[in-house]
Amino acid sequence: MGIKIQFAVDMVCQSCVDDVSRVLAGVDGVERFDVSLADQQAVVEGTARPSAVLRAIKESGRAAVVRGAGSSASGNIGAAVCILEDKSGPQGLARFVQVSDDLCYVDISISGIADGTHAIGIHECGDLSSVPESCGARWGPDGCGGMGDIAVQSGRGELAFETDRFKVWEVIGRSIVIAAQPAALAGVIARSAGLFENDKQVCACSGHTLWEESRLVGEGHRL
Structure with a gap:
């Protein structure tokens, strides 16, 4: 698809x-x-x-x-995004795109963490106050919120797949936790714009242009 x-x-x-x-x-x-x-x-x-x-x-x-x-x-069925962070700042991103009524496409990329294989899971809550405990139990309509493992080599890891286990609108507001060392990566899943739904050049929240925000996030700043 x-x-x-x-x-x-x-x-x-x-x-x-x-x-x-x-x-x-x-x-x-x-x-x-x-x-x-x-x-x-x-x-x-x-x-x-x-x-x-x-x-x-x-x-x-x-x-x-x-x-x-x-x-x-x-067209636009549903889309979401999750910025994955640890105590040092942004370290990855997960994107969700509902590509059909039954299939959700997931694209995850992370960087700056220890090489190895790390488990990824969707958790019930979007509370990042005390990761991972505050995120609650793993969530999933089939009783298992695991999304598999991501392999990191030379500080970079990528994973992409399609799944019929959940839909985009079912995971918005929940969290993703990646069990990395020394600290877990986590982020809240939020709705993102569909095609041609966002024509802003300047973010109303930060006042930065798209290009300034991209540079600042790349440098590890929190916006």
Whole structure:
């Protein structure tokens, strides 16, 4: 099942468009894309992981953020995001996209933690006051909130899968906990924008532009 991702991309000229287009053409799983200088965005369709596409765009030298996500076939069914943090700040991100009535696509990427295999679970509560205890028991309609294990090598780990065990709207407000050492990563799952639902260039909460926020988060700042 394909997904469609809308990226805001910092571009100033046709050369920027050409660079981003060239990068997207080389990403495995990207089937179609449209890059617009006027809208400062790239819309990408296919089976490529959103985090992999975002990383490729950034490696071309362009600042970029995910602005919206949906299903290639069904449009906006539901989407959510979870920023995973430990005491030092943001260390990862999980994205959820409902790609059909039955299937939810999950894309998780983490960095800066110990190499090894770490268990990931959805927990009942979105309370991060005392992780992991405050997050409650593992949650799941089948009695098991485990989402498998993520393997970390050279400080980076990635995991993507489709599941029919839960839907996006069932996990919003709950938490994700990754059992890493010396401290667990955790975050609250929040609703995120669907395709073309967010055209803001400046965040009303922080006053930062999209590009400033992307840089600050990348540097480990809390916004």
